[in-house]
Every structure is written in structure tokens, then in C-alpha cells.
Amino acid sequence: MTHPLTEINHRLGGIAYGGDYNPEQWPRDIWHEDVRLMREAGVNLVTLGVFSWSRIQPRPGAYDWSLHDEVLDLLHAHGIAVDLATPTAAPPPWFTRQHPEARPVTASGTRLAPGSRQVFCPSSPAYAEAADAVVTELAARYADHPAVALWHVHNEWGNHNALCYCDVSADAFRSWLHERYKNLETLNEAWGTDFWSQRYADWEEIEPPRDTTAFRNPGQELDYRRFSSDALLQRHRSEVAVLRRITPHLPITTNVMGTLEKKIDGHAFATECDLVSIDHYLPAADPDGHIDLALNADLARGMAGGRPWMLMEHSTSAVNWQPVNVAKQPGETRRNSLTHLARGADAVMFFQWRQSRAGAEKWHSAMLPHGGTDSRVWKETSALGAELASLQEVTGTRVRSDLALLFDWHNWWALELQARPSGEFRYLDAVRDWYEALWSQNITCDLVAPGTDLTSYRAVVAPALYLLSEQDAAHLSDYVERGGHLAVGCFSGVVDEYDRMWQGSHPGALREVLGLVVDEYLPLRPHERVRLEDGTHVRQWTERVEPRGCATYLRFADAADGGPARGGPAITRHAFGNGTAWYAAARLPAPSLQALLRALSDEAGIAPVIPASAGVEAVRRIGDRESYLFLINHTEESVRVPVVGEELGTAEIRNGEAVVPPGGAVVIRETAAPVSPHPKRTFT
Numbered sequence: 001m002t003h004p005l006t007e008i009n010h011r012l013g014g015i016a017y018g019g020d021y022n023p024e025q026w027p028r029d030i031w032h033e034d035v036r037l038m039r040e041a042g043v044n045l046v047t048l049g050v051f052s053w054s055r056i057q058p059r060p061g062a063y064d065w066s067l068h069d070e071v072l073d074l075l076h077a078h079g080i081a082v083d084l085a086t087p088t089a090a091p092p093p094w095f096t097r098q099h100p101e102a103r104p105v106t107a108s109g110t111r112l113a114p115g116s117r118q119v120f121c122p123s124s125p126a127y128a129e130a131a132d133a134v135v136t137e138l139a140a141r142y143a144d145h146p147a148v149a150l151w152h153v154h155n156e157w158g159n160h161n162a163l164c165y166c167d168v169s170a171d172a173f174r175s176w177l178h179e180r181y182k183n184l185e186t187l188n189e190a191w192g193t194d195f196w197s198q199r200y201a202d203w204e205e206i207e208p209p210r211d212t213t214a215f216r217n218p219g220q221e222l223d224y225r226r227f228s229s230d231a232l233l234q235r236h237r238s239e240v241a242v243l244r245r246i247t248p249h250l251p252i253t254t255n256v257m258g259t260l261e262k263k264i265d266g267h268a269f270a271t272e273c274d275l276v277s278i279d280h281y282l283p284a285a286d287p288d289g290h291i292d293l294a295l296n297a298d299l300a301r302g303m304a305g306g307r308p309w310m311l312m313e314h315s316t317s318a319v320n321w322q323p324v325n326v327a328k329q330p331g332e333t334r335r336n337s338l339t340h341l342a343r344g345a346d347a348v349m350f351f352q353w354r355q356s357r358a359g360a361e362k363w364h365s366a367m368l369p370h371g372g373t374d375s376r377v378w379k380e381t382s383a384l385g386a387e388l389a390s391l392q393e394v395t396g397t398r399v400r401s402d403l404a405l406l407f408d409w410h411n412w413w414a415l416e417l418q419a420r421p422s423g424e425f426r427y428l429d430a431v432r433d434w435y436e437a438l439w440s441q442n443i444t445c446d447l448v449a450p451g452t453d454l455t456s457y458r459a460v461v462a463p464a465l466y467l468l469s470e471q472d473a474a475h476l477s478d479y480v481e482r483g484g485h486l487a488v489g490c491f492s493g494v495v496d497e498y499d500r501m502w503q504g505s506h507p508g509a510l511r512e513v514l515g516l517v518v519d520e521y522l523p524l525r526p527h528e529r530v531r532l533e534d535g536t537h538v539r540q541w542t543e544r545v546e547p548r549g550c551a552t553y554l555r556f557a558d559a560a561d562g563g564p565a566r567g568g569p570a571i572t573r574h575a576f577g578n579g580t581a582w583y584a585a586a587r588l589p590a591p592s593l594q595a596l597l598r599a600l601s602d603e604a605g606i607a608p609v610i611p612a613s614a615g616v617e618a619v620r621r622i623g624d625r626e627s628y629l630f631l632i633n634h635t636e637e638s639v640r641v642p643v644v645g646e647e648l649g650t651a652e653i654r655n656g657e658a659v660v661p662p663g664g665a666v667v668i669r670e671t672a673a674p675v676s677p678h679p680k681r682t683f684t
């Protein structure tokens with residue numbers, strides 16, 4: 001079956017290109033200018049109506065479709081397709097006035113006021129009714145409009161309101177717990193409520209983890225996060241059910257936020273869409289924000305099961321919500337866009353088409369900035385549209401990854417609960433360490449959930465997989481036993497899915513497969529450095545490991561600067577069944593982590609896309625007949641890379657070498673491509 005995004009691209013005649021379109025912010029004559037300029041920029045898809053609820057339904061029960069009617073017709077007349085949004089991310093003023101009880105409440109008991117967006121409690125029955133009603137009317141009205149190509153459900157579920165602590169949420173939490181645990185005894189056991197005399201004798205005694213005197217119960221906190229993500233997932237499902245009933249012919253997506261959003265289990269939402277889309281914004285404080293971009297793109301592809309995915313939002317230049325909003329450099333948006341494309345995106349979209357004149361996001365960049373067409377951003381936007389059109393043949397091809405990196409929101413929630421060994425040890429930092437060590441060697445990986453079928457991967461890496469259920473732990477052991485290669489980062493396999501310690505020595509869930517026990521976790525003081533035998537230095541985290549069958553690959557220095565685990569194993573390798581399991585007993589510095597991953601990849605038969613060259617990113621997309629090599633140069637020097645192939649778009653090949661200008665990116669159609677550098681792994 002053809003993937004829905006491939007079908008959309010087929011209809012559009014190329015890669016989907018465009019952005020959020022908010023015509024309600026502008027007078028009618030501007031709409032005409034908009035469509036003309038969209039054509040000029042190569043825009044073929046826009047997301048319409050994300051924040052249009054107060055226009056569509058100005059009063060309870062009263063609908064006004066005049067704006068949508070006119071704009072949809074106008075777009076269609078100009079050959080621009082529409083990703084039609086349900087407007088439920090911004091309930092209108094009449095709703096919040098009529099239902100003050102539906103406004104979300106913070107953990108300290110403050111009921112939030114209207115005047116922003118997502119001002120609703122995820123468990124509010126009044127919101128559910130109003131949201132489903134407007135979605136029903138919208139779907140019925142435009143079911144057969146020829147401009148509509150797909151549905152965009154809500155907008156970034158839970159971005160602002162995921163955690164609500166009101167009494168309605170408390171009731172819904174109790175129902176959710178009842179469903180999960182069936183009886184109070186099981187709940188008491190799971191949450192360890194005998195600690196600090198928290199044993200519940202009645203469901204009504206249970207509250208959300210509101211602000212309290214000291215540490216909250218971690219099991220309660222973790223379940224509240226699960227419940228909160230599920231409450232919004234219920235809302236998502238409800239909208240999806242309406243759309244499926246009325247418009248079964250239209251595919252559905254929602255824009256998830258990848259690692260930008262801790263509160264929402266992105267995997268769960270991605271599973272409930274016909275096609276996966278994500279938003280990504282560069283963290284300005286990160287000098288290597290492009291690595292965060294690549295990581296999120298590989299997460300999107302992982303969520304999409306390797307199929308094409310949409311980049312629903314990114315920015316043409318600065319955003320307006322970071323402490324300092326740094327403008328993008330000339331060429332940076334192109335590089336960012338081509339990186340997403342390289343990593344499997346078949347749609348490149350922005351927030352937003354025209355920069356707002358008023359409102360909270362007037363300082364956020366757009367495809368058409370305040371300065372209009374006489375601006376750098378506009379020139380780059382239209383050049384990008386033209387370039388993407390020339391890369392049309394890339395759509396539908398796939399990125400093949402032989403390595404999976406396990407990424408899990410439940411684990412993220414658990415690892416960062418209160419009262420743990422080191423408040424400095426953050427989940428995303430650990431994930432980034434491992435990802436960056438792969439990225440810098442041009443080893444492509446998919447970021448997938450721990451329960452994913454791993455049989456097609458030659459190797460799996462699991463950074464800081466602190467929370468591990470019995471089932472997922474068995475899944476990993478089985479993977480290794482049957483011939484897989486696994487590398488596990490420090491502070492993994494420590495607690496079960498209720499945040500209760502696995503029994504016996506650490507790491508309870510992984511002792512056997514790793515062939516070791518951790519005698520003690522030994523976090524370091526801020527600024528403390530511990531030397532490894534290879535001369536590099538560890539910060540933040542070490543462990544005292546006792547081998548139980550594993551071999552030691554690298555040790556902490558056996559000297560005063562070797563830290564609390566001096567002389568002990570820092571990296572181990574264990575032959576287990578037909579495979580191997582590696583362990584890093586520290587937050588390893590880049591060179592040692594890279595060495596570990598090189599050894600793992602060699603053993604697993606995984607080759608980099610091209611040999612590593614500092615600052616040059618290489619990714620390959622593979623089709624039935626051709627493959628496409630993307631080379632992205634993050635340095636300020638021109639780089640030459642040997643290739644066997646032809647130029648595509650703006651690429652240039654001289655004497656068998658692709659020339660990648662400083663800060664540039666090129667795409668090569670490979671003629672003698674190593675389409676499958678290794679046969680796919682087979683399990684015994």
C-alpha cells in the first residue's frame with residue numbers, strides 16, 4: 001500500500017512545502033497576495049485554521065464558515081493543497097467564560113486564566129463536548145472540499161496544559177488508576193505506600209501529586225505523568241474517531257514535539273496517526289543545535305517505523321520563546337531543511353507562512369517576514385521551494401538504519417523524579433552523548449521505543465534506560481541471546497515500570513545479559529573529573545562494577561585521579577548467547593564512547609555512510625533503483641567527498657568528488673551505490 005504522504009506528494013507533484021497559514025490575522029486583499037507569493041515560493045501545502053476556533057464558532061452553537069470557505073477555494077484555485085487543522089488547541093473566550101471550571105489548575109492550586117492558548121483541562125467533559133462538536137461541524141463542512149489533503153489534529157498536544165491538578169482531573173486520575181490496578185492492594189504495592197504511612201484504604205483518598213511538604217511519592221508522580229499523557233491521547237482519539245467517521249478517505253496526523261516535549265509520550269501519539277509529523281526548533285543555546293535536529297529527525301523516522309514522515313514546523317530564522325532568540329545565519333535554513341529531508345522527511349513545513357503583525361508571536365520568524373519580499377529570509381524561502389522541487393525524485397525513498405537507539409518517555413519521566421543519586425544526570429544529556437557519538441561517525445540510527453521489534457537491527461544502544469519493565473528487559477536479553485549486539489549506558493535497568501528497585505544487585509533487569517553487578521552508583525561532584533585509562537576524563541557519573549562473566553574493555557585509572565571506582569571497569573563486554581552486550585559504567589567522554597561504538601559496530605558489521613570527517617554529516621536514502629547521498633557541511637571550509645554518482649539540484653561533482661561548500665549541503669544520485677552495504681542481519 002502506498003504511504004499516505006507519498007500519495008500526497010504524488011498529488012502535489014513533489015515534496016510538500018509550506019507552513020501554517022493564518023489568514024484570519026489579515027484582511028482579504030492580503031490573502032490574494034498570499035496565494036500569489038506562495039506560488040512564487042513553490043509552496044504547495046499549507047496548514048490552515050490551527051487557531052481559528054473563535055472565528056469558526058464566534059458564539060456557542062453559531063458557526064461562521066465564510067473565512068474558511070473563501071480561503072479554501074482561493075487556495076484550491078491556485079493549486080495549493082490544505083492540511084486542515086482542527087482548531088481545538090485554542091478554545092475561544094466564550095468557552096472559557098462559560099466554563100471556568102474547565103480551565104487548568106497548577107500543582108500549587110492556581111486556576112489559570114484565559115488569554116493564551118490550550119487553556120483547558122485535558123479531562124474536562126465540557127471541553128470534550130465543545131471540541132468534538134466543532135470538529136464534527138468542520139469535518140462535515142469540508143469532507144469533500146478538493147483542497148483538503150489531510151487532517152492536522154489539534155496542535156502540539158499538551159504543550160502548555162498537559163499537567164492539570166484540578167478536582168476533575170483528580171477524579172479522572174482515580175478512574176485511570178482503578179482501570180490500571182483494579183484493586184487498592186495492588187496500587188499500594190506498586191507505589192510502596194507503606195513508606196511514610198501513605199497506605200490508601202479508599203480510592204477517594206488518592207489525589208494528584210499536588211505541591212506538598214517534601215518529596216512526593218514517585219510511583220504516584222510517575223503514574224500521574226502517564227495518566228496526563230493518556231488523558232490527552234483520549235482527546236486525540238476522540239477527534240480522530242469523528243474524522244474517521246465523516247472523512248474516512250482523508251489521512252490524519254498530529255504534530256508531536258519530539259524531545260522538545262517531556263510531558264507527552266510521543267510514541268503513543270505517533271501510533272495513532274496515519275502519518276507521523278514533528279515540529280523541530282533549534283535550541284539557540286546549543287552551538288551544535290544541528291545535532292539536536294538530526295536526533296529529532298531520527299526520532300521522527302523511528303516513530304514512523306522507517307516510513308516517510310512530515311516536518312510539520314520549523315523556523316526560517318529566530319523563534320520568540322527562548323531566552324535569547326538567535327537569528328539563523330544565511331544558508332542555515334536550507335541546511336536544516338535538507339538534513340530533515342536526508343533523514344526521511346518528505347515534507348518541509350514552517351511555522352508560519354506570513355509573520356504576524358500583532359499577537360504573542362509577532363517576533364517569530366516566518367516564510368514571508370515583516371520586510372516582505374525584499375528580505376534575505378524571503379529570498380532563501382523561495383530558493384528553497386525551487387530546490388525542493390528539483391529534488392522531487394527523492395520522495396518515497398527510505399533511510400535504512402542497522403542500529404536502533406532506545407528512546408522512552410516513561411523512562412525520561414522516571415529518571416528525573418525527585419530524590420535520585422544526582423540531580424545533574426539528565427536523560428536527554430545521556431541520549432545526546434550516545435547519539436552524538438554515532439552522528440559524528442556517520443552511523444545512522446533510528447530512535448525507537450524499547451518494546452519495538454528489534455530483529456532487523458544489527459545493534460541496539462540503550463542510553464540511561466533506568467526504568468525497564470520485565471517484559472522489555474526480557475526482550476533485550478532475548479535480542480542478545482539470538483545474536484544481537486547491545487550497548488547499555490550507565491544507570492540502566494535499575495527500576496521496574498512502577499519505579500520500584502529491581503531486587504538483588506544492580507542493574508537488576510540487566511545483570512545477566514551484561515555479566516556484571518554494580519556494587520554502587522558513584523555520582524561525581526560538580527566540576528569533579530575522573531581519569532580513564534585511555535587518558536580521557538569522565539564527569540558527573542561513575543559506578544563500581546564487579547564483573548560476573550564480562551570482560552573489561554576500559555578501566556578507570558588506577559591512581560588517585562581514577563575517582564571512587566579507581567582501577568575498576570568503565571567499559572565491559574559480555575558474550576551472551578549468540579550475541580554481545582556492552583556496558584558503560586560512567587557518563588563517558590566522547591572519544592571513549594566513540595571507541596565503544598566503533599567496536600560494537602565493527603562486531604555487528606555496521607558501516608558508516610561515509611568515513612567520519614569532522615563536521616560533515618552524511619545520510620543515505622535508498623529507493624528501488626537509486627540511492628541518494630546527502631552531504632551536509634557544518635564547517636566553514638569547503639569539503640570534498642569521493643562519490644560515485646551524479647549531481648542533483650545544486651550539487652557539484654569534480655573529478656569524482658562532490659564539492660560541499662562551507663555551510664552547504666548537496667545531494668548526489670548514486671549510480672554505483674552500495675544500496676545494501678551489508679546483507680540484513682539474520683537471527684539464529
Ligand code: GLA
Pocket residue numbers: 155156279281313319320351361364
Ligand atoms: C509551536 C506551535 C506554533 C508556534 C511555534 C513557535 O511549534 O505549534 O503554533 O507557536 O511553536 O515556535
